[in-house]
Amino acid sequence: MQNQNAAAPAPTQRVIKKYPNRRLYDTRTSAYITLAEVKQLVMRGEPFVVRDAKSGDDLTRSILLQIILEAEAGGAPMFSEAALANIIRFYGHAMQGFMGSYIEKNVQAFTDMQAKLAEQSQNLTPEMWPQFMNGQSPLMQGMLGNYVEQSRGLFQQMQEQMQKQAAQMLGAFGLKR
Incomplete structure (x- = not known):
């Protein structure tokens, strides 16, 4: 018998693969996604990791930095020079x-x-x-x-x-x- 007070399992980390053509593939939805959609994952607080499709290297930091770079270039920068x-x-x-x-x-x-x-x-x-x-x-x-x-x-x-x-x-x- 299961414990009724047990917490729901934590959401699994979403895996996004980055291909050499710079396209991002969401393995959960089996679809290509844009950087704007990755930003929405961040905004919703969804756990995810971006991996190089060929090597498996973790590219999450570089994708997050790319999102920041685009936001900074978008007209209302957060950081001064x-x-x-x-x-x-x-x-x-x-x-x-x-x-x-x-x-x-x-x-x-x-x-x-x-x-x-x-x-x-x-x-x-x-x-x-x-x-x-x-x-x-x-x-x-x-x-x-x-x-x-x-x-x-x-x-x-x-x-x-x-x-x-x-x-x-x-x-x-x-x-x-």
């Missing part, structure tokens, strides 16, 4: 690993805050909207405060990791603080 230049400067830098983690955690914190904001805004009356949108509501101040505090915590963790690495490097040279 200065921001992109700063990101490029971190490649090959000792802080590369920390920066990726820091950005990822901050984006996740912002996404969480946005979801809470959307959830909480459903309960607002029309009279409450102006106060809410001006950031004066306790709810908005609380969420922004939490985001700033979380970001500060992430930055502090990054600094502590840098200090540990510096101490290890100095120790390797026989120097102590």
Whole structure:
């Protein structure tokens, strides 16, 4: 007898094959799909992987970067030239690993805050909207405060990791603080 409280099985990861002609083939639907359709998978939060049809190599990152590149070229870029230049400067830098983690955690914190904001805004009356949108509501101040505090915590963790690495490097040279 099956347990009625058992959770539904997690959705299986969708496999998309990329062929040399740059076409993408969705193995779940047995159809070719566009980059725009892959973007929709991302937007819906569907798990997927893109594999090279011949070698089986994982190409998911390069496809995601291609989606970002198209979005950035599409007229309303998210990143300024200065921001992109700063990101490029971190490649090959000792802080590369920390920066990726820091950005990822901050984006996740912002996404969480946005979801809470959307959830909480459903309960607002029309009279409450102006106060809410001006950031004066306790709810908005609380969420922004939490985001700033979380970001500060992430930055502090990054600094502590840098200090540990510096101490290890100095120790390797026989120097102590």
